[in-house]
Amino acid sequence: MECLLLLLFIASNTLPCTDATEDFPLAMLANDLLANYSKEVLPVVNWQSSLTVHLNISITSILNLDEKNYRLSMYILFTQGWYDYHLQWDPVKYDGITHISLPTNEVWYPDLIIDEMVSKQEPSRPPFILVNASGWVDNSKPLLISSTCSGKMQSFPFDEHVCSLSFRSALHTSEPLTIRFE
Numbered sequence: 001m002e003c004l005l006l007l008l009f010i011a012s013n014t015l016p017c018t019d020a021t022e023d024f025p026l027a028m029l030a031n032d033l034l035a036n037y038s039k040e041v042l043p044v045v046n047w048q049s050s051l052t053v054h055l056n057i058s059i060t061s062i063l064n065l066d067e068k069n070y071r072l073s074m075y076i077l078f079t080q081g082w083y084d085y086h087l088q089w090d091p092v093k094y095d096g097i098t099h100i101s102l103p104t105n106e107v108w109y110p111d112l113i114i115d116e117m118v119s120k121q122e123p124s125r126p127p128f129i130l131v132n133a134s135g136w137v138d139n140s141k142p143l144l145i146s147s148t149c150s151g152k153m154q155s156f157p158f159d160e161h162v163c164s165l166s167f168r169s170a171l172h173t174s175e176p177l178t179i180r181f182e
């Protein structure tokens, strides 16, 4: 698609190929970042390193409480962040750009599965992710969760419960992917 657009541009303006992106630092940056990118490979400096995915979870709303089975259905906002070694750049070389959004399906993305998710499919990916010049990627998405909680719920929500959530990676067992809560 990009190729087609570029060709049309050249045809109508008779500009040489190289000038097309030089005028658009954002397009040039996206091209450079994705030029030699392998989205199937864990984005680490060498294959022996591990990658840490940082997770934040906040409950946005509680939908249902099943007192008999101690189950709680809720919407959570699930935020994950990680450093992608390949997605770093020097802002000075790109007109001072410090952030860029890239199509999620063109970069590495954690394949985390939450056992308590109501829909058992892989959590849907947002179409774009935001990256900064240090290669820090983060994104948030709402998820519907049904979790088993400890203790009786007679005085809910004015009491305390511990509800379990388990995260795992579909592909990577413990190493080389580390999951960390904040």
Ligand SMILES: *[C@@H]1O[C@H](CO)[C@@H](O)[C@H](O)[C@H]1NC(C)=O
Residues within 6 Å of the ligand: 031, 032, 033, 035, 036
């Ligand atoms: C991609 O790799 C080729 C061949 O190794 C290299 O010539 C080119 O400069 C690389 N492009 C970027 C944007 O790093």
Ligand SMILES: *[C@@H]1O[C@H](CO)[C@@H](O)[C@H](O)[C@H]1NC(C)=O
Residues within 6 Å of the ligand: 054, 055, 056, 079, 080, 081, 138, 182
């Ligand atoms: C998680 O929340 C903490 C505290 O609000 C924040 O410092 C951190 O950057 C967040 N991490 C992610 C991945 O959003």
Ligand SMILES: *[C@@H]1O[C@H](CO)[C@@H](O)[C@H](O)[C@H]1NC(C)=O
Residues within 6 Å of the ligand: 098, 132, 133, 134, 135, 136
């Ligand atoms: C990118 O984001 C990370 C995490 O918030 C931060 O530590 C780093 O300084 C940011 N880098 C730039 C260039 O903004």
